[in-house]
Amino acid sequence: MVKAWIADVTSLLEKECYERYYRKVPDFRKKKADVLRLDQMKAQSVGVWALWQKIQTEYHLPENAAFNFSHSGNYVMCAACMDGENIQVGCDIEKTGELKMKLARRYFCREEYDTIAAAETDDEKTDLFFRYWVLKESFMKATGRGMALPVNSFCIRMGEPPDLIRQPAEFAQKYYYREYRIEGLAYKMAVCSTDKDIDTELHTELTL
Structure with missing residues (x-):
């Protein structure tokens, strides 16, 4: 089965909240966020990965689970395959x-x-x-x-x-x-x- 989640990243526009999530994401994601110009874009980039980490933890998904991200405005979206192999997944918001x-x-x-x-x-x-x-x-x-x-x-x-x-x-x-x-x-x-x-x-x- 494929499931989808969305989350509001408005809270990440606050510096303290952003930095708290920023510290938890992988280095490559930090680098991606660092080059973005707008605070909203940084919040989207860090926020969508933070959402994915929460999904993985909550549903015990393996590292190789098929997933995809999207973001627009103050919302981020993640879709993931909960089981099975060789599944293609795409999402957009x-x-x-x-x-x-x-x-x-x-x-x-x-x-x-x-x-x-x-x-x-x-x-x-x-x-x-x-x-x-x-x-x-x-x-x-x-x-x-x-x-x-x-x-x-x-x-x-x-x-x-x-x-x-x-x-x-x-x-x-x-x-x-x-x-x-x-x-x-x-x-x-x-x-x-x-x-x-x-x-x-x-x-x-x-x-x-």
């Missing part, structure tokens, strides 16, 4: 903002763009745009290629859950999706994995 139809036209596949354009209101268009955004990024991250994979090289059809209806030949495995929402939280979240069993619950119990 994005704070919703301005609708970017020009970006969708340029980078999304035609069906995805048409689905957004056909929505009746700007709010519905914006909702679809950011849903596609996190679904596409979570697949790209699950493949291990990330942004090196062309965004329009695969196509997603919305559903419950969404379905990958076209994908690059080099990634012929079946991929599965799960979307998450929290009432009142202006973020879109998604997990993509080759494991069909993706938990329907978004876990929030591991606070920072």
